[in-house]
Amino acid sequence: MRNYIDFQIPESFGVRIEQGRPLAPLTSIKIGGPAEYFATVHRTNQLLKLVRWARSVGLPYLILGGGSNVLISDTGVHGLVIHNRCRTIRVDEPVPSDFFVDARPFVFAESGALTAGVARTAVQAGLTGLEWAVSIPGTIGGAVVNNAGAHGSEIKDILWNALVLDQEGQVQDTRASHLGFRYRRSILKRSQALQPGFDPVVLTVNFRLQRGDPVQIRERAAHYLEHRRRTQPVEPSLGSTFANPPGDFAGRLIEAAGLKGYRIGGVMVSPVHANFIVNPGGVGAARAEDVVRLMDHIRLNVLQQFGIELEPEIQWVGKWSQVR
Ligand SMILES: Cc1cc2nc3c(=O)[nH]c(=O)nc-3n(C[C@H](O)[C@H](O)[C@H](O)COP(=O)(O)OP(=O)(O)OC[C@H]3O[C@@H](n4cnc5c(N)ncnc54)[C@H](O)[C@@H]3O)c2cc1C
Incomplete structure (x- = not known):
C-alpha cells in the first residue's frame, strides 16, 4: 500500500503531514474519527502548494474549515485532511x-x-x-x-x-x-x-x-x-441539522413532534432549539452514529406525524454503516 508520508513534500512548503490525527476537537460538534493524513496550512501559498502536491501524487484531499457543517464518521477520513488556518x-x-x-x-x-x-x-x-x-x-x-x-x-x-x-x-x-x-x-x-x-x-x-x-x-x-x-444552545452542535421545508420551520416541526430533549447515545435534540442536535459531553462523549440514528428518528417521526420529509443541511464525511 502506498504511504504518502514517504513522498517528499518539499521543505520549502513549511507543512508537516501527520497520520491518524483525531478530528473531533476540530469540529463544532466535537465528534468524528481520525484523518488518515492531516496537515495544517497557515498561508494561502502553502494551501495552494499542498493541494497541487496532493494532486500530483494522486492523494485525495478534503478542506476542513471550522468543521461546523460536517459530520465526520466514527471511522474517520481516508485521504488527506487539510486544516485551513490561512487567516489574513x-x-x-x-x-x-x-x-x-x-x-x-x-x-x-x-x-x-x-x-x-x-x-x-x-x-x-x-x-x-x-x-x-x-x-x-x-x-x-x-x-x-x-x-x-x-x-x-x-x-x-x-x-x-x-x-x-x-x-x-x-x-x-x-x-x-x-x-x-x-x-x-x-x-x-x-x-x-x-x-x-x-x-x-x-x-x-x-x-x-x-x-x-x-x-x-x-x-x-x-x-x-x-x-x-438567546435562541440557540451553547453546547457543541452542527447548527441547524435540517433545512427549513418550504413555508415552515424544521425546528417547529421537530418540537411539535414532541422530540425536544430526546436522546440517543451521547447526543440529544436541544431543549433550546429543536433543529439543533447537541453533544453536551464534548469530545469522546458521543459517536457520529448516535447523530445519524437521532436524525433518522427525527425524520421518521416528522414524516409520520406531518407528512413532511426533512432534508439534512449538514454534510456527511467518511464511511457509514448504512448508505446515506
Ligand atoms: C452553532 C452553529 C450555528 C450556525 N448558524 C448558521 C447560520 O446561521 N447560517 C448558516 O448559513 N450556517 C450556520 N451554521 C453552519 C456553518 O457554520 C456554516 O455552514 C459555515 O459557513 C461552515 O464553515 P466551516 O468553515 O465550518 O466549513 P466546514 O464545516 O469545515 O466545511 C463545510 C464544507 O465546505 C468545504 N470547504 C471549507 N473550506 C473550503 C475551502 N476553502 N475551499 C473549498 N471547500 C471548502 C468543506 O470541504 C466542506 O465540504 C451554524 C453552525 C453552528 C455550529
Missing part, C-alpha cells in the same frame, strides 16, 4: 482611477479566516453588509461553499469575487455570479455525502461593502449576536 483579513480602500468610479471598499480575506472575524473587521471599519455574520461559526471558505446566511442576508449578496483553485489546478479569479449560489449551496458544494477528492478550493475572497453609520452598524451586529445567544 484586510480592508482595501478603492484606488481612484478614470476607469473605476465605484468608491465602495473591499474586505479581503484568506479562506481560513473566521467568518465572525471578517464580519467584526467590517463592523469596526464602519462598513455595512456583514453584520449578520458576526455570530456565524466556521471559516469564510466554508461560508462561501455553503452560501451561509442569517437574518435574511447571505454571502452571495456581498461577495465580489473569489480566487478558486480549479479542478485542473489553475487559479481562477471567479466572480460571485459564476458560483451558482442558491439557498445554502453553491457549485462548490458537491453533495451531501462528502469524501476526499480533487475538488476546487477557495483560496481568498473579496467582499464589496457600503460605508454606513458606525453606531447603527455596531448596534445591528450586537442585536444579531444577542438574538443568537
